[in-house]
Amino acid sequence: MDKLKVLLIVPPIKPHEPPYSLPLGTAHIAAVVDSLGHDVAVFDNNAYRLPHEEVLNQVRGEAWNIIGMGSLVTTYVWQKKMFNLLRKEFPDTLLLAGGGLATSLKRDLMEWVPEIDVLCVGEGERTISQFLANFDGRSWENVKGIYYRGNGEIRETPPQPLLSPEELGQLPFPKYDLLPLNEVYFKNSGIPLSPEAMVAKRRLPIEASRGCPFTCSFCIDLPSGTSRTRFRAPPGGSSAKIRYYDPKWVVGLMKHLRFKYAIDFLTFADENFTASKKNVMELCDLMEKEGFTELDPPLHWGSTAHVNTIDREMLERLKAVGCCYLDLGIESMNTEILSKDIGKGSTPARNEWAIDECLRAGIYPITNFMIGFSGDTIQSYYDNVRFWIKRKIDVGPFFATPYPETELFDQNREKILARCGSFENFVIKCEEDPSIKFVVNLTKYSDDELMKIREMMVAHDLEGLKKFAEQKKEKIVEN
Numbered sequence: 001m002d003k004l005k006v007l008l009i010v011p012p013i014k015p016h017e018p019p020y021s022l023p024l025g026t027a028h029i030a031a032v033v034d035s036l037g038h039d040v041a042v043f044d045n046n047a048y049r050l051p052h053e054e055v056l057n058q059v060r061g062e063a064w065n066i067i068g069m070g071s072l073v074t075t076y077v078w079q080k081k082m083f084n085l086l087r088k089e090f091p092d093t094l095l096l097a098g099g100g101l102a103t104s105l106k107r108d109l110m111e112w113v114p115e116i117d118v119l120c121v122g123e124g125e126r127t128i129s130q131f132l133a134n135f136d137g138r139s140w141e142n143v144k145g146i147y148y149r150g151n152g153e154i155r156e157t158p159p160q161p162l163l164s165p166e167e168l169g170q171l172p173f174p175k176y177d178l179l180p181l182n183e184v185y186f187k188n189s190g191i192p193l194s195p196e197a198m199v200a201k202r203r204l205p206i207e208a209s210r211g212c213p214f215t216c217s218f219c220i221d222l223p224s225g226t227s228r229t230r231f232r233a234p235p236g237g238s239s240a241k242i243r244y245y246d247p248k249w250v251v252g253l254m255k256h257l258r259f260k261y262a263i264d265f266l267t268f269a270d271e272n273f274t275a276s277k278k279n280v281m282e283l284c285d286l287m288e289k290e291g292f293t294e295l296d297p298p299l300h301w302g303s304t305a306h307v308n309t310i311d312r313e314m315l316e317r318l319k320a321v322g323c324c325y326l327d328l329g330i331e332s333m334n335t336e337i338l339s340k341d342i343g344k345g346s347t348p349a350r351n352e353w354a355i356d357e358c359l360r361a362g363i364y365p366i367t368n369f370m371i372g373f374s375g376d377t378i379q380s381y382y383d384n385v386r387f388w389i390k391r392k393i394d395v396g397p398f399f400a401t402p403y404p405e406t407e408l409f410d411q412n413r414e415k416i417l418a419r420c421g422s423f424e425n426f427v428i429k430c431e432e433d434p435s436i437k438f439v440v441n442l443t444k445y446s447d448d449e450l451m452k453i454r455e456m457m458v459a460h461d462l463e464g465l466k467k468f469a470e471q472k473k474e475k476i477v478e479n
Contacts, residue, residue: 004065004135006033009055009082010044011075016433018188019047022181024205024269025099025124026070027174032125035172036132042175046071047184052078056085064090065135070099070124073403076427080113087115096131098124103225104404105427110147110154112424119147120160121225122234123210125171127160145234161237162223168210169246173253176204181261189265194325194364196300200265204257208250208283211242212271214306215343216331217407218370218400219271227407229343242275247283251290258299268303274310274326281314287321300324302364307346307354315361327366328354333387334380341373341400343407348383355391369397371457372450374412374442378469382476385457385465396458399438403430408442416440445472 008030010023023046033040043059050058059067067086069079083095098120102109110119120127122145130143140148145160163171179185181204189203197203211221215228221241226232233239257263274280292299302325310326318326332338333348358365369384388395402409402416404427409416419440420426432439441447449468456464469476 002136004038004132005063006038006040006066006068007059007062007064008040008042009059009067009069010042010046011069011071011078011082012049013046013072013075014433015049019049019184020188020191021046022176022179022185022205023071024174024207027176027179028171029068029098029124029128030175030178031172032128033132034175036129038132040175040178042178044179044184047180052081052085055082056089060089064093066094066096068096068098070097070102070120072100073104073427074431076101076105076109077431083113083115094118094135096120098127100220100222103222104220106225107147107154107156108423110149117149121145121147122160123163123223125163126167159224159232159234161234162239162243163210164238165243165246168243169249171249173256176257176261191267193302193327193366194300196324197265197302200300202261202263203265203267204261204263205267205269206250206253206257207245207269208247208273209242209244209270209275209279211240212306213241213275214272214345215407216329217341217343217411218403220403220405225405227405227410229407242272244276244279247279247286250283251286251292254287254292254299255290258295264297264299266299266301268301270303272306272309273303274305274314277309277311277314281317284317284321293321298322302326304329305354307350310354310357312357312361315357315363319361319363323363325364325366326358327368328358330355330367331370332380332384334383337373337375337380341375342370348387352387352391367393367395369395370400371397371454372399372438372441372443374444376443378453378465378472378474379476381453381457382462382465382469383479385460385462388457389460389462396435397454399434399454400442401430401434401439402442412440412442415442 008026010026030040030042045055086095094117095115096118097116102119103121110116127145134142144158147154147156186202189200191197210223219228221228221231224231231241300322305326305328307328330351331342331344338344338346355365402412416426429439441450443450466476
């Protein structure tokens with residue numbers, strides 16, 4: 001096979017915010033392409049935030065064999081226009097879609113964006129390897145986990161098996177060097193998640209696991225392309241809902257990043273870093289053994305956790321090796337919402353315990369909250385605000401968003417399509433920032449009422465919520 005020229009384009013994510021989040025998934029795919037001996041370049045427009053035409057100006061003039069693009073479902077509109085421009089500029093180049101958008105929409109995306117030649121579902125490392133191996137003959141039926149065009153049809157191959165822990169531990173390190181670190185990302189290292197994170201000067205993301213064992217209704221399992229509750233591991237690979245890198249691989253990457261880039265902060269981008277106490281403790285022990293607790297300046301880091309997976313021993317160990325924050329994903333302080341609407345597997349009492357234990361260990365607890373579930377009542381909103389006042393928490397709750405392929409979408413499909421007119425219209429609305437505006441109203445309240453409720457919650461206005469409950473003939477119980 002001849003050496004191929006591969007370009008990966010990263011769409012802008014949350015354009016109203018600075019580029020805090022480096023595209024780790026793209027860096028992983030670029031590393032695999034590079035390890036196979038092909039030329040790979042990345043144009044990271046999450047970093048540069050250029051208009052479509054200027055992106056085209058930056059990448060034209062090269063004879064690209066493949067141009068790939070992938071990111072979150074919230075980037076659909078941007079990607080659709082970019083694919084259209086790329087096809088006109090590069091009529092003979094194969095256009096490849098991947099990432100969260102492709103994994104969530106699958107065949108629908110192929111139908112809406114006719115410029116896409118091949119679409120990859122789920123984890124991309126093995127898929128891109130098979131894809132490149134079959135590029136010369138265009139024998140896509142030999143590549144698992146894709147949709148492709150053939151004889152005027154959209155065809156689908158069997159799902160790509162999930163990588164095993166052994167395979168994760170053999171992956172090449174992500175190609176951070178293809179991204180504008182000094183130019184953009186290090187300048188936006190400081191992030192308001194803990195005092196240490198706020199003063200970070202050279203922060204990079206890393207992961208120690210993939211997947212999550214829990215079944216929250218608002219989540220999609222991106223490696224398999226299914227909702228958490230309908231998780232189906234493709235045959236032939238790992239069947240676990242969460243898989244762990246070898247701690248030696250993780251610490252090896254940490255050393256590489258410290259020595260090459262002088263990083264002072266790591267964001268573990270795992271969906272649930274603390275899901276396995278055994279793995280967490282092994283990783284902490286290896287960090288200490290390799291001298292990470294003795295660095296000057298120190299290396300701090302943070303990650304995610306579920307309140308049911310932490311205990312005092314783990315938290316104290318995490319703190320000892322540099323952990324300064326954990327995103328606990330509290331979501332709600334109402335028992336009914338946690339159990340019925342979210343399927344979180346937690347309780348208000350456990351949520352509060354987890355916050356207390358993190359603080360006791362010296363780890364800053366990130367307490368995200370969500371509102372706007374179909375089961376929400378003034379009581380559930382009231383329960384949240386009363387807790388915020390008690391714990392002196394200022395928070396702007398996210399609106400529950402039924403992204404495609406989640407259980408929340410499946411439960412509300414008819415309501416969503418009725419209100420948006422079509423599935424594509426809904427996906428376009430998914431661009432909305434759920435931290436300030438809802439994508440679709442799933443509640444029994446009007447749109448104006450739902451926005452007013454959020455305003456009262458942010459203002460800690462318990463009396464306003466009580467008056468609103470009286471107007472709606474709802475009762476509030478002081479538990």
